[in-house]
Amino acid sequence: MKIAIIGAGAMGSLFGGRLAQAGEDVWLLDVWEEHVAAIQAHGLTLVDTTAETSIRLNATTQADDIGPVDLVIIFVKSYATPDAAQTAAALLGPATTVLTLQNGLGNAETLAKVLGAERVVVGTTAMGATLLGPGRIKCGGQGPTHIGSFSGGANPRLHDIATIFARAGIHTVVDSNVTALVWSKLIINVGINAITALTGIPNGQVMASAETRELVRLAVAEAVAVARASGIPLPHTNYFDQVATVAQATRDNRSSMLQDVTNRRRTEIDAINGAIVAAGKRLGVPTPVNETLTLLIKTLEQTYLS
Known part of the structure; x- marks a missing residue:
């Protein structure tokens, strides 16, 4: 082919x-x-x-x-x-x-x-x-x-x-069920990408401390709430565990957003955490943690893109 x-x-x-x-x-x-x-x-x-x-x-x-x-x-x-x-x-x-x-x-x-x-x-x-x-x-x-x-x-x-x-x-x-596939991947990215980009840690370390685990839990819970309010039939019941599994499977990997920040490139924050924030506003679902992560990444981008 x-x-x-x-x-x-x-x-x-x-x-x-x-x-x-x-x-x-x-x-x-x-x-x-x-x-x-x-x-x-x-x-x-x-x-x-x-x-x-x-x-x-x-x-x-x-x-x-x-x-x-x-x-x-x-x-x-x-x-x-x-x-x-x-x-x-x-x-x-x-x-x-x-x-x-x-x-x-x-x-x-x-x-x-x-x-x-x-x-x-x-x-x-x-x-x-x-x-x-x-x-x-x-x-x-x-x-x-x-x-x-x-x-x-x-x-x-x-x-x-x-x-x-x-x-x-x-x-x-x-x-x-491709819609559910895309949302499932989005939720996992919500739990990994911005956090690793802001902290500089590889995927395997997002579950290594109580503080980052709590960030993951809060960000993912908001994303799941938005998905459910959107009527998305999510295939998993516990996305915190799904993030933990993916983070361990790719433990040595530096997330794409971390690579973007390291190389001083524009990130995909608007299509990941930012997408959760935008959908939450349309649906009336609060997303304060994802909004904070989005604003932090955008602030970081401004230090090298402006």
């Missing part, structure tokens, strides 16, 4: 590298010229606890280099989704599927407006990765990937994608 990955940061590179290792025709597309040049020259290096592996695959900064593909995977930050949708439009063939594995709310809706809802597949992943430098990423944890049709109709490509991912070592489940 010919696959284009838009957004070759830590997670996009991880998926691209694994899929290329499994024999798929993979193209990484990213605006970071130094990263792309390193991959073109030396391959993509995947670092794990036991070894470093160099993988040869296609990488470019220009969508015109790629041509039509069978599958587009979107891994850009949520605020870049409108631009990614326009880029993906240039890669479409008659039967191209577009899969979003992004954080936050609203990405699938943005893609569907430009590309058509019938093409869009929504997913979440518990895989973890950290960008070490141009052409180098560290694998940061294993976890399942779930995918489902955004339109709710049958999509024959879903099982093909799951099979291809499984061959690449990415355990993937086809799921019919």
Whole structure:
């Protein structure tokens, strides 16, 4: 299968590298010229606890280099989704599927407006990765990937994608309840991302002290209350335990928001904790902890983005 990955940061590179290792025709597309040049020259290096592996695959900064593909995977930050949708439009063939594995709310809706809802597949992943430098990423944890049709109709490509991912070592489940999937991932991100970004700790330490555990508990409880007020049929009853499980499974990983803050980049706070605050205001559900976390991250961003 010919696959284009838009957004070759830590997670996009991880998926691209694994899929290329499994024999798929993979193209990484990213605006970071130094990263792309390193991959073109030396391959993509995947670092794990036991070894470093160099993988040869296609990488470019220009969508015109790629041509039509069978599958587009979107891994850009949520605020870049409108631009990614326009880029993906240039890669479409008659039967191209577009899969979003992004954080936050609203990405699938943005893609569907430009590309058509019938093409869009929504997913979440518990895989973890950290960008070490141009052409180098560290694998940061294993976890399942779930995918489902955004339109709710049958999509024959879903099982093909799951099979291809499984061959690449990415355990993937086809799921019919994609809205609940996205909200479940959002709630887990609410419990990890902003807290790690503000404190500088890896995922495994968010449950290491009574103070951070309480922050997690309060932030997650607000997110669950908003989800329930929205009528979302959440698949788990105890999301504090779910956060603890994910944090332990990715204990050495630095969350994407922590990586953004470390590298002085704009974060996805508006699509994560900020999305809980916005939905809470619409629904009349108080979200003071998530509002505080959102304001703290925005204050931190202003110290390096202004």
